[in-house]
Amino acid sequence: MLKTEIPRKTIYRLSIFQRCLQRLKENKVETVSSEALAKAAGVKSTQLRKDLTHFGQFGTRGLGYNVAGLSGAIAEVLGSSRLQPVILVGVGNLGSALLRYGGFQKEGFEIVAAFDSHPVPARVKGLKTSLLNSTELTKFIREQNIKMVILTVPAQYAQEVVNELVAAGIQAILNFSPVVLEVPKNIIVNNVDLAMELENLSYFIR
Amino acid sequence: MLKTEIPRKTIYRLSIFQRCLQRLKENKVETVSSEALAKAAGVKSTQLRKDLTHFGQFGTRGLGYNVAGLSGAIAEVLGSSRLQPVILVGVGNLGSALLRYGGFQKEGFEIVAAFDSHPVPARVKGLKTSLLNSTELTKFIREQNIKMVILTVPAQYAQEVVNELVAAGIQAILNFSPVVLEVPKNIIVNNVDLAMELENLSYFIR
DNA sequence: CTGTGTGAAGGCTTTCACAGCC
DNA sequence: GGCTGTGAAAGCCTTCACACAG
Numbered sequence: 001m002l003k004t005e006i007p008r009k010t011i012y013r014l015s016i017f018q019r020c021l022q023r024l025k026e027n028k029v030e031t032v033s034s035e036a037l038a039k040a041a042g043v044k045s046t047q048l049r050k051d052l053t054h055f056g057q058f059g060t061r062g063l064g065y066n067v068a069g070l071s072g073a074i075a076e077v078l079g080s081s082r083l084q085p086v087i088l089v090g091v092g093n094l095g096s097a098l099l100r101y102g103g104f105q106k107e108g109f110e111i112v113a114a115f116d117s118h119p120v121p122a123r124v125k126g127l128k129t130s131l132l133n134s135t136e137l138t139k140f141i142r143e144q145n146i147k148m149v150i151l152t153v154p155a156q157y158a159q160e161v162v163n164e165l166v167a168a169g170i171q172a173i174l175n176f177s178p179v180v181l182e183v184p185k186n187i188i189v190n191n192v193d194l195a196m197e198l199e200n201l202s203y204f205i206r
Numbered sequence: 207m208l209k210t211e212i213p214r215k216t217i218y219r220l221s222i223f224q225r226c227l228q229r230l231k232e233n234k235v236e237t238v239s240s241e242a243l244a245k246a247a248g249v250k251s252t253q254l255r256k257d258l259t260h261f262g263q264f265g266t267r268g269l270g271y272n273v274a275g276l277s278g279a280i281a282e283v284l285g286s287s288r289l290q291p292v293i294l295v296g297v298g299n300l301g302s303a304l305l306r307y308g309g310f311q312k313e314g315f316e317i318v319a320a321f322d323s324h325p326v327p328a329r330v331k332g333l334k335t336s337l338l339n340s341t342e343l344t345k346f347i348r349e350q351n352i353k354m355v356i357l358t359v360p361a362q363y364a365q366e367v368v369n370e371l372v373a374a375g376i377q378a379i380l381n382f383s384p385v386v387l388e389v390p391k392n393i394i395v396n397n398v399d400l401a402m403e404l405e406n407l408s409y410f411i412r
Numbered sequence: 413c414t415g416t417g418t419g420a421a422g423g424c425t426t427t428c429a430c431a432g433c434c
Numbered sequence: 435g436g437c438t439g440t441g442a443a444a445g446c447c448t449t450c451a452c453a454c455a456g
Contacts, residue, residue: 007424007425009425010425011406011409012402012406014409015399015402015405015406016386016402018405019384019402020386033436033437033438034437034438035437040386041386042386044426044427045437045438046426046427046428047425047426047427049437049438049439049440050425050426050427050439050440052438052439053439053440057438057439058438059437059438059439060433060434060437060438061432061433061434061436061437061438061439062433062434062435062436062437062438063434063436063437063438064436064437064438065438077409078405078406078408078409079408079409079411080405080408084404084408086404093303093306093307093308094303094307094309096303097299097300097302097303097304097306097307098303098400100299100303101299101300101303101400102299103300103384103400103401104400104401104404106401107401107402107404107405108405109401109404109405109408147411148404148407148408148411150404171410171411171412172407172408172410172411173407174400174403174404174407178225178309180222180226180246180247180248188407188410188411190403190406190407192398192400192403193221194304194307194309194310194380194398195309195310195312195313195315196218196221196222196225196313197380197396197398198290198292198310198313198315198354198356198380199221199224199284199286199313199314199315200217200218200221200284200396201354201378201379201380201394201396202284202285202286202290202315202354202378203217203220203283203284203285204377204378204394205285205353205354205377205378205394206353206377213446213447215447216447239414239415239416240415240416241415250448250449251415251416252448252449252450253447253448253449255415255416255417255418256417256418256447256448256449258416258417259417259418263416263417264416265415265416265417266415266416266455266456267414267415267416267417267454267455267456268413268414268415268416268455268456269414269415269416269456270414270415270416271416
């Protein structure tokens, strides 16, 4: 099963399905049809089934999917079944907000350290912000085997920070800076540009 | 020019091009080729040109595009040439962070009011958070002619709040709650799910 | 000769239609 | 009978190849 052959959109939808399954689990639902799950996720049922075929067969014909079973299988595929340590670089407005935001932990990610080029006075949730020093940063990433970074530095510094992160061995970047980052092909970047999302919406309003 | 015929991805890229053009403007660059602009935006030059054909002809053959001209044209298309008022609903961790975050104003959006179901002690940037009262909210939206909302309420309340917003006449929602919202077809929703972005990244790391 | 604009080709994703299993 | 799994068809988006303008 070569990962590169699977559409990125499929992977995104897997996360959506996972969310819906979690809610079903909380409601003690044991079995769900592709029709019902797809509706909850906002997609067509054929698409859900097609997405799943990339990874195997998880349903029972005539019955549907076992909620816990499918959820576990998706977690396995996504690699979110184990806790993944993450660091955050850039503790400004957005960065410190994300530190306080609890949504990551809930989904199996732990922000284990935060870095900023300036000393940040307040601790956030018992996490002290370390000074962004290239040597220290690299050391931390290597010793703790960190693979993922949340990047919330100002746009003008984003690329140089990324270069250091990549050199230190980071594999994935969640980038909030409104910049198109240049990275080696084996590094994966997801961009979240809040202003762009608003701009995009404004096109559709009358 | 029917808006529905234009691919959503094209609209997204327009925003990216706009970013790059702004940087070029700041650097006093007057003319840019599709090749150079596309590279800065991280896409192929043919795609940039194809995207633009949906809206007209903006370049000069043999020369390229006038930076200011193209930027203005894109702003016109996106509807971001005029300041757009926005309200924010849900002043928790993420919500108050976004209020403090300056990135929106810079791109022509002003958060003119914030609402929450609980009293929020601190003012953020001189903006007092109003109590989320259905009647007051509706009144504000109608009187101020608000069309866009940033939604940062907890997942379990998201749908009911959205129902009220839609009833009040909102047209576009930037949704940060990890929920698939149900809205009428003429309402447009952009979802930003931070945990999902991380989950998605984790799939790609070895 | 450089660089845009665009019909046509190619590639990727979604949807359909239905075979296969419970 | 009900619902999954899947090859084939349709639809959509990207890329190519080149005509055409400065």
